[in-house]
Amino acid sequence: MKILENIITDRGSKYAVSGGKCRSADEAKDFIAQLKRNKKFAKATHNSWGLICDDGPVKNDDGESGAGMVILRMLEREEVHNHIIVVTRWYGGKHLGGDRFRHVQDAVRQYLMAKSE
Structure with missing residues (x-):
């Protein structure tokens, strides 16, 4: 499991991204349980x-x-299979609107770059 913490902060919300090898929905549930x-x-x-x-x-x-x-x-775009990516958000008290999707994309991008290094 690879975890990148405190990668994005916006209006009090904080983001992290994590991931690892995963081959099924059941393994995904186990991955989330381990993360938690x-x-x-x-x-x-x-x-x-x-x-x-x-x-x-x-x-x-x-x-x-x-x-x-x-x-x-x-x-799909990066053709990444059998690898789960989790974007974690701690809500900071202010709604982010559409910016939250940009933050999810940025988090995944950072994870994919770190994964390939």
Whole structure:
């Protein structure tokens, strides 16, 4: 599991991104459970994720409507399969509107760059 913390801050909200090898929806649930063993991530407002596995695409917005689809589109574009990416947000008290999607994209981009290094 690779975790990049405190990568984006906007109007009080903070973002992190994490990911790792994952081949199914069941493994994704295990990955999220393992991530949430860290109290900081368990207390996060949203842990949105996407995964393209042999059974097809799987996502979960975790209350951040549309975030899972943003992650899936980026995984498809980069042809990343059997690798989950989770974008975590701690809500800072102010709505971000459409900027939240840009932050999800930026988080995934940072993860993909770090993964390839």
